[in-house]
Amino acid sequence: MPDTAFPLDAATLLARAEAAMGAPDAEHDRIAPNLAALLESVHAEARLSQMGRELTSELIETLLCHRISAQDWVRRHPEVLDEKIEAPVFLTGLPRSGTTYFQYLFDRDTRFRLIRTWEANNPAPPPSTDPASVQARIEAQVEIDQRRTGIVENFAAMHLSDPTGSDECHMFLSQSFGAVGFHNFLNVPSFFDHVMDKADLVTTYEIHKRQLQLLQWNTQPKKRWALKYPNHTMAMDALLAVYPDARLVMTHRDPVQVLGSISNLTHALRDPRMEGNDPHEVGRQMFDFIARHIDRVLDFAAGPDADKVIHVDYYRLLDDPMAEMEQVHAALGIDTPDEVRAAVTSWRAENPKGKRGANPYALERFGLDRDEVEERFRPYRERFGVPHEAEALAALAAGAGA
Numbered sequence: 001m002p003d004t005a006f007p008l009d010a011a012t013l014l015a016r017a018e019a020a021m022g023a024p025d026a027e028h029d030r031i032a033p034n035l036a037a038l039l040e041s042v043h044a045e046a047r048l049s050q051m052g053r054e055l056t057s058e059l060i061e062t063l064l065c066h067r068i069s070a071q072d073w074v075r076r077h078p079e080v081l082d083e084k085i086e087a088p089v090f091l092t093g094l095p096r097s098g099t100t101y102f103q104y105l106f107d108r109d110t111r112f113r114l115i116r117t118w119e120a121n122n123p124a125p126p127p128s129t130d131p132a133s134v135q136a137r138i139e140a141q142v143e144i145d146q147r148r149t150g151i152v153e154n155f156a157a158m159h160l161s162d163p164t165g166s167d168e169c170h171m172f173l174s175q176s177f178g179a180v181g182f183h184n185f186l187n188v189p190s191f192f193d194h195v196m197d198k199a200d201l202v203t204t205y206e207i208h209k210r211q212l213q214l215l216q217w218n219t220q221p222k223k224r225w226a227l228k229y230p231n232h233t234m235a236m237d238a239l240l241a242v243y244p245d246a247r248l249v250m251t252h253r254d255p256v257q258v259l260g261s262i263s264n265l266t267h268a269l270r271d272p273r274m275e276g277n278d279p280h281e282v283g284r285q286m287f288d289f290i291a292r293h294i295d296r297v298l299d300f301a302a303g304p305d306a307d308k309v310i311h312v313d314y315y316r317l318l319d320d321p322m323a324e325m326e327q328v329h330a331a332l333g334i335d336t337p338d339e340v341r342a343a344v345t346s347w348r349a350e351n352p353k354g355k356r357g358a359n360p361y362a363l364e365r366f367g368l369d370r371d372e373v374e375e376r377f378r379p380y381r382e383r384f385g386v387p388h389e390a391e392a393l394a395a396l397a398a399g400a401g402a
Contacts, residue, residue: 006057008042010035013057017064023072025064030203034177034194035060041191048186051151052273056186067175069124070210083213084222088243089332091228093251094293095184096261098314100168102251103228104351105321107166108343111334113216113223114166117141121171123211128218138163151272169229172211178204180231180289184262185269187277189285196292201238209242233293236300240308249328250297253314254389255377259290259368264361283366287373294380301383311384315392319399321348 007013010032018024038060042048048056074080091106093099107114118134118141119127127134141163173179178199183192195201212225232239232248240246263279263286271277300306310331317324322341329336363370380386387395 006054008039008053008057008060010039013061014064017061017068020061021065021068021072023068023075025068026071026075027067030200031067031176031178031207034199034204037194037198038177038182038188038191041188041194042186045189046187046273047275049273049275052186055151055273063171063175063177066123066171066211067207070175070207070214073124073126073214074210077217080213080217081210083216085209085212085216085225085243086222087245087247088212088225088227090232090239090243090246090248091226091251092230092232092248093312093314094233094253094255094258094290094297095230096258096265097230097251097253098312098317099228099230099251102249102312102317103166103168103226104347105325105344106226106228108347109340111223112226114226114228115169115172115215117145117163117165117167119215120167123172123215126214126217166228169208169227169232172208173204173229173231175211176204176207180234181229183285183289184266185273187270187274187281187285189288192285192289196234201235202241205235205238205242231293233300234296236296236305237303240305246308247332248309249312250309251312251314251317252384252386254386254392255290255294255380256363256370256373257389259286259373259377260361260363260366262286262290263363263366263368267366279365280367283363283368286366287368287376291376294377298379298383315387315389315396319396 007016014025014028042056046052046056089106089112091099091103103114106112118137121141121144122137125133145163170179170181174182178195178201180192180195182188212227216222233250236248239248263283266286267277267279267282270282301309310328312324312328322336322344325340325344326336363373
């Protein structure tokens with residue numbers, strides 16, 4: 001029997017969201033194919049547990065509410081769409097390649113505006129219209145984080161996150177159900193294929209931009225956005241169609257280590273949500289997931305907009321973050337003030353590697369053959385000069401001891 005308290009059909013979820021917001025979803029047709037593909041995949045492949053059904057139903061209804069709310073704000077205040085999102089910086093790279101770490105370094109620089117975790121999960125009303133609500137939303141985010149930590153084993157060690165800290169773009173891209181990140185916490189391979197091959201990702205980024213405009217509306221001074229999400233690599237052409245003056249900063253880490261890490265995270269995120277969470281199934285899916293990221297990165301690097309990407313070595317970033325920050329700042333045409341140096345140095349000292357716990361992972365657990373993986377990822381490694389992780393870390397250790 002279907003659980004009517006936690007429905008997983010589009011019509012019911014939409015009706016509940018519209019009733020909750022007291023407004024219609026006037027643009028539902030734009031995102032309906034993506035939502036239909038997600039729900040079809042959920043029913044056919046996800047093998048949801050009762051908790052998984054509850055979490056998935058709540059998330060989809062929440063995302064519908066967020067997008068309906070954004071539409072309603074713009075309907076009542078059309079000047080929101082006059083907000084200019086100028087020269088945003090997109091922090092991206094293969095998943096698990098240091099993008100979150102880099103994001104937290106960017107967040108030490110007050111010249112940039114980053115999405116806050118509480119904003120990502122509770123974006124309305126726009127902060128400028130109701131500053132008194134901010135503290136309540138932060139407190140709500142603390143509860144969300146505590147709940148997630150209780151659900152996902154070892155989450156703090158796997159993913160750096162704080163209620164008032166900077167967050168990625170997943171929730172804003174998910175308002176259109178155009179984010180491939182759904183596949184990391186839900187077993188939805190056919191939905192992943194839909195996003196990669198069929199989804200209108202320009203619409204996804206237009207909805208993303210509107211959410212930024214709402215957050216920026218009536219605020220001064222206007223700051224340059226720094227926006228992190230590994231899966232931006234999957235949609236760089238669509239991203240630039242919406243943000244033509246954007247620059248991308250791309251981290252590069254050993255893709256074999258990336259695959260082991262994303263497999264470990266995906267297995268942990270799915271575990272409370274599904275029945276029969278097979279690590280070998282996760283490994284096969286994440287092998288394809290990372291391979292297709294790599295294909296998109298290589299295709300873009302051979303295209304006309306390749307010069308819009310600033311490349312960052314993950315290992316140099318860990319070893320000397322200020323040196324990498326300086327190079328990125330120079331490529332963006334800005335300086336590196338002393339106060340930024342001091343803030344980055346202080347944050348790094350306060351957040352040493354392993355502070356939030358260890359996160360071990362191995363390819364063998366996920367049924368992956370190292371030689372096969374190495375061969376599939378070889379073109380990426382050669383194109384960007386990415387070392388094997390053991391060699392890179394040994395070189396850094398040798399340099400530190402010299």
